[in-house]
Amino acid sequence: MSKITALNARGNGAIESIADYKDQLKSSMLLSLQDLRPNLITSVVLVVVKVGDVMMTKGTDYMLQLRVADPTTGVNNTMPLSIFRRTASSMPDIRSPGDIMYLEAVKTNQVEQDCHLYNSFHTSWQVHNYSVSVEDTSPIIQYLRQWWQGTSMCTLRKSPAKVAAPPASDHVNDGTFTNNDMDISEDHARRIENGNGASAGVLNSNGAISNPIADNTHPLAVAASAVSAAPRNTNHTMAVTPVAPQAQVNYTSPIVSTTSRFNSQYRRLISEMEPGRHGDLVVEVLHVEPPAPDNNFFGDKMQRCVVTDYTESPLFSDSSRMPVDLAIRGQRLAWCTIHQVDRINKMPQLQKYGKYWLRGAKCVYAGNGNVGFAVQIHPKYMRTILVIQIEDGDAALEPLNARRQEVLQAPVQAALPEPLPDRIIDNAPEEQVPYHEP
Structure with missing residues (x-):
């Protein structure tokens, strides 16, 4: 029965x-x-x-x-x-x-x-x-x-x-x-618009x-x-990971021109984010992975990418260990997971080196003591657009482009390998052996 x-x-x-x-x-x-x-x-x-x-x-x-x-x-x-x-x-x-x-x-x-x-x-x-x-x-x-x-x-x-x-x-x-x-x-669609981590709706x-x-x-x-x-x-409720102490950040929130459509009182630099906090982010995508099954949402897909706004925080992973082509010094890169990517209203196709507006992104632990970001829709808000591609020339990109130019122009000091104990390195000029005809 x-x-x-x-x-x-x-x-x-x-x-x-x-x-x-x-x-x-x-x-x-x-x-x-x-x-x-x-x-x-x-x-x-x-x-x-x-x-x-x-x-x-x-x-x-x-x-x-x-x-x-x-x-x-x-x-x-x-x-x-x-x-x-x-x-x-x-x-x-x-x-x-x-x-x-x-x-x-x-x-x-x-x-x-x-x-x-x-x-x-x-x-x-x-x-x-x-x-x-x-x-x-x-x-x-x-x-x-x-x-x-x-x-x-x-x-x-x-x-x-x-x-x-x-x-x-x-x-x-x-x-x-x-x-x-x-x-x-x-x-x-999810609509989270509180910089202190509260969820709207x-x-x-x-x-x-x-x-x-x-x-x-x-x-x-x-x-x-x-x-x-x-x-x-x-x-x-689910277990909540203890919040790590907030990193000391010297950056200030960017001043956005009034001509930009991406003005928001919840806009944050990613270096200002700490676990559990929400914010609107302007980022550049440096690496994109194909969509994969979402373990948190049955039947849905997620997409992971590496993002940055070129600010630095000790909570992020070492940039040299991230799958990116640019030589970026310090800890300026973070993983971002976009959940239910097929359901987000007007979700654009993520492109490498594209600039995007992430609305209501949440700072979460990504493993190994580092943090990343997650974008997730909320069932109460049906048509909220969470990810928008920002066109070149928009005023919202001016602070990011300035930091990008500064970071990429600075030389990256790579550590030289130390010689092995049994190896002798002689920097003297090579001896020129005269050519003798038989």
């Missing part, structure tokens, strides 16, 4: 507490939202708290954003759920908050300190609409309905998104993904899922104030 069939079957044992609810989930091979970790492909059952509008992405597919919860997280600590479909009519039949969804083969991803849910090619679902009785369903579905009816959010239901969903024959709406339903060019107070819920999560007695005041447990 499949999980979907099992959830449709009427159960005999009633669920009386959170512990019983978790036991039922475990026996059904399901995870609660509180137990989710990044980079999983799992099955969950949840309650829709907020319903967004269906939006087009690049005109090729559609996205529906929801806020979901369950008794382990509470309605004040919802989790984002993004559903992508090839057509709007193939979206789940979500009619209002309070609808119960079962998702099989859904994937999780870490965005800052929040865990997000996304569908995949193999995701299937059921929807139990709030307006239809769940008397003949499993104890899990019945418990979620009772829990939702006991929350204060039940009276604050938002109008559902206008989705042209096909009519369902009953209250269960099944959906199964095929490769044709999911377009690989989905455009969920995702509110931790509304997206965290880690609040442990105690006795006040009973389906008939949920106190929203008690839920919001519960202490936070951040064990669900």
